[in-house]
Amino acid sequence: MTIRAVLRMGDARLMQPAEPVRKFQTAELRELLADMRDTMRAMDGVGLAAPQIGVGLRVVIFGVPAPAGGEEGANARYPDAGGVPETVLINPVITPLGGDTDEGWEGCLSLPGLRGLVSRPAHIRYQGYDEYGALIDRTVSGFHARVVQHECDHLDGVLYPMRMPDMSRFGFARELFPGREVAEE
DSSP: OOOOOOOOTTOGGGGSOOBOOOOOSOHHHHHHHHHHHHHHHHTTOSEEEGGGGTOOBSEEEEEEOOOOTTOOOSOTTOTTOOOEEEEEEEEEEEEEOSSOEEEEEEOOTTSTTEEEEEEEESEEEEEEEOTTSOEEEEEEEHHHHHHHHHHHHHTTTOOGGGGOSOGGGEEEHHHHSTTSOOOOO
């Protein structure tokens, strides 16, 4: 379909809460999802929220192929990431499970070249709908949980630096990880 421009931090549209999807299996939703997939792949992303391409709907996509036997991760931006199933998640609800948190470095297609250390619930349950209106209900942890939470934050107008209590752990990836090949967004 089409590779769309990704809005960057500072664009007011990224701060607006998104509206729920009311109709499934429409031509408009299929076109949006095709454009989101094309855009995410073109930018080597692991996830994308509709508001990042200027569409104020509660729609996210994410996924990372699992690395083959002992190989490095399948995404250049997150080479240490495990596999996350390719998912369309519409009108999501996230429920943290237990009180454990996990710190991890995050980047975002809307903040190219930057990384920040973000603490998030380690275990979550997420529910929502796929592109056909079928219920999704998963319990996940690790990188999978982080990706879902990061993408769903976009639906509420939240960018990952807003979750950071320590801004000394925020900066350009090349400066934060000297000598390490880090893919720029």
